[in-house]
Amino acid sequence: MASQIPYLDVQNLTKRFGAQVLFDNISFSIAEGQKVGLVARNGTGKSTLMSVLMDKEGHESGDIIYRRDLKVGYLEQSPQFDPEESVLQACFNHEDDPEKVLKAKQILTQLHITNLEQPMGQLSGGQQKRVALANVLITEPDFLMLDEPTNHLDLEMIEWLEGYLNRGNKTIFMVTHDRFFLDKVCNTILELDDRTIYTYRGNYAYYLEKRQERMDNLRAEIQHSKNLYRRELDWMRRQPQARGHKAKYREDAFYELEKVAKQRIEDRQVRLKASTVYIGSKIFECQYVSKAFDDRGQKKVILDNFYYNFARFEKMGIVGNNGTGKSTFIKMLLGEVQPDNGKFDIGETVRFGYFSQEGLKFREDQKVIDVITEIADYIDLGGGKHMTASQFLQFFLFTPEEQHNYVYKLSGGEKRKLYLCTVLMRNPNFLVLDEPTNDLDIQTLQVLEEYLQDFAGCVIVVSHDRYFMDKVVDHLLVFKGEGEIQDFPGNYTQYREWSRMQAKDEAEQAKPAKNGNATAESDGAGTAKRDANFENKRKMSYKEKREYEQLTQEIDALTEEQKKLEEELCSGNLSVEELTEKSKRLPEIKDELDEKEMRWLELAEML
Template identity: 55%
Template sequence: MKPYLQVENLTKYWGELALFEHINFTISEGQKVALIAKNGTGKSTLMDLIYNINSPSEGSISIASDIRVSYLRQTPDLDPDDTVMQAAFKSSDELVETIQQYEEAVDSQNHDLLAEAMEKMNRLNAWDFEVRIKQILSRLKINNLEQRISELSGGQQKRVALANVLITEPDFLILDEPTNHLDLDMIEWLEKYLGKAKSTLFMVTHDRYFLDRVCDEILELDDQTIYRYRGNYSYYLTKREERIQQQTAEVEKAKNLYRTELEWLRRMPQARGHKAKYRVENAYKLQEKASQGRSDETVELNVQGARLGKKILEVDHLSKSFGDIRILEDFSYKFSRYEKVGVVGENGTGKSTFLNLVTGAIPVDSGTIDVGETIKFGYYRQDGMQFKPEDRVLDIVKEIAEVIDLGNGQVMTAAQFLNMFLFPPEVQYSYVEKLSGGERRRLYLCTVLIQNPNFLILDEPTNDLDIMTLNVLEDYLKSFSGCVIIVSHDRFFMDKIVDHLFVFRGKGQIKDFPGNYSDYRDWKEEQDKLERKQEKQEKAEKAEPAKQDKPKPRKLTYKEKIEFEQLETDIAELEKEKASIEEAMNAGNLSPEELVEQSNRHGELQDLLDEKEMRWLELSELA
């Protein structure tokens, strides 16, 4: 396979901190590769280095010169004054440039430029490009193509940027968190799209189902080293555990050998100068190996939640609208102790609005929300991070609590608590502006949990969190002794946590589904099949009486038979002439005047063919 990307001895420092050192890997044509690592270890930095947005401290990156590359950044940089359509077209890609050249040549009536542009359009199969753009934007639920980028939400802008990299169908596609800001239907569509795409793929994502179904290889960046796993996410989990066990066994073996060698070194110190030099050197190597413990700190979220009373939360005949858009209509529900509810639905159906209503952040139109006296909400919002860039990590936590109650008489200082959240002492005294996006999310989660809530409301908590942190958060939520409402597009996360779902269907309608997300998808697919079958049956039943009452169809008259036979001859001749013109235009031997003349004739032929084929179809019904 042809190598598309080669990374050799790559090193990158962030100040004095080494994100990774001397890493090596290759991605070849046709591979679909995912990168997994903890937040703050340089995933997005590595992506920027590959696309030449940033420079490495050491090492080299080589990308094949004859391939087309597209890159979706975690935070896309779009021109706020562009329309959606202009932003989708904006690219340095040869395909987009060719279309722009063709449009300019048509406007200027420059025959030389027009001939060159048409040849490129044919070679790149660019004639249906605009149709492809609209199809992809439609699947990503961006429908107002004349809307300005500045008028879009952050999530909508990310989807426009995603459309921009997909429509050019590049040879090599680099994606940084492509599933962020997509609803579940969009994720499943993108999953299928990338699974069928011919593009070679390198991506960062925390969506584990997405990883499992799209990627055939995993790269793990761990302890500043790259580890390669030739399989999907399920295969990676198995092999990673084997690697860790093997590394642990090797370290234990080195420790035992080092103890023996250390005893040997300590004996007869007056004779040390005469001892075998290689054995002394070997002892120091064993010392280095024995000191290599795994830095696999875990976030053990054992925060003590406030006591829950008998009355939790009761929603009675709740309604909410924004203008003509109905978010909730006459919704009632009574929450029980320890209940864990998932909230799913398309973007714009009111999921976040529902959370804001429950917590009293926005007023209801009608109905009541009755909150139990003992309830203490912990609300993790999509836009809830209000940290100042100049704030220090430790000071942010200390402002909320100097000491954290873990329950059972155990307490922890703010510094100890942050260390448990994978913020080592040197990071605790860092400024927020130096944290990665995922580290800021982890810090925000920390500030929510240390307030001892007993009713957690989490709005897209999985965005920008690494897989390691997600696993720990899942374990915490499963054992959390309180109530939980989660809005998330992470299907794996939802399947592990929730007891049932609130499915937002739009127009104020909510369905309470008894099961997790995978259960719901299976049920919905069956319902869709039944609905299609019922529609087909109803159409057949409606058509049956009409078929019985339908008069006996007439046959072709003699004149129509002659016309029908002549049409077949005419269509064949027109098709032959059309093919001849297309061949001449693609050959590139026509003069500009001949090219324009043949182009006009090609359009006339197409109109004639459409007319005659339509008449042929009418007569064929009677034949």
């Protein structure tokens, strides 16, 4: 049987950027149903390859062949919109197609874009990226081309997108640095390394294993070539007449051998353990802080009488949906935003190093090395040892050649990496990192993870990168909105597992009440342990018993209504008017459930 025609077939593709060759004679293909992730270092041409494949940029040689009549959807890294058009117009221009408009509203709601008449010019860059993502998904293309699809999504949105992309037999080619996302979605990894493409037919975990095997084999080959090269070099240094007249083939082989022997592999065997400035026992105390903003006439609570005493050497992650106040909390800690009530009491020895989402403006005519030496010529490693600015940059994967590049030549990811180096080079003892993983390549993320694991100071990380958080932090502050903050002792994966168990336990606890057995004494999994003084608790009054029974019925009814409503919103069968009405009802149900469940729990304690 003839093999199926691939959706995309790339043959002998070459692209240069000035004198730099980004990829040289590369070939690969993507078949129907393949979900392919492209990984590479910053500045090596990932987004350029995507642009070339979409005919946004030219190339020197090679062929790019799509299957005939293939419908391709493309998400750019930095999409551009007409600032005057509305969200709905920007997202989908076929106003005469009610089904498409309805689907647009459903997906935009999942991405927390609710004001569909708002002009695009009023949206932040992150919101515009979400509109662009919705635009691609709505059209249901045969082949999705996604450049950094998880940037500017919160954890809830990322998990929704994972589920969406895993449904059905979708064909995808994506560039992303989100390793959890790669592992969950992709079944093939392409690595662009040293201008060549390597294919790994598995998820991200499989890629890590097989890449290590490839690098081990390459090291062995280089070492063998070096040994052989030394022997052949002695032969080449003899007088030409001593070599004989029939050794031309041996000369050619020598030069090929020389290329292999002189290959360099980025292989850091040493972890960087910088000596931080002394930090005392007092770090900071968040003393009953409250903060709220006016959000289109509504009071938006960020912190509500919040208290926290930060411990020495603590490494804390902050997670939560967009708009719950994570960055505001950071800015209050740093004194950039003032609380409405309460205060942050900072220890005298604390020296902050702040990496912000906004980044840093560099002089475009400066060299990379000059940006760092303006801060310091070396970093103290302790014990009388130092690391020069150049060595420090090399540790963060700026090669000696790249260190003498001008800033204007750097990619967006390389500029973010340089900004990170400027923060670390100041030798702070308390690092505050707000979305540090955005636009950083996987290799740099691994270096940063090692650095933070060994960092002899305090760390706060705000991030949507689940893989990164699991590696770095030892507990979380979970911002749930409306001033509610949960302190969780563990990493993100542990928190998600705990959340799932809690939801399961609550469902199990609700079963006896649903069956009328309000006084069930089962000690099954998830049931809270009875207080030792159970017998001494106040008994329910008759009125409270009636209230308890009524609440049980109301909670069951609201839960059923919520489930039915969510199914209807995802069905795609609603009219525009019905979708609008039901979308308004869903948050009302959640608020009612929260209120009634809190009272139900109070009464349940008296049973």
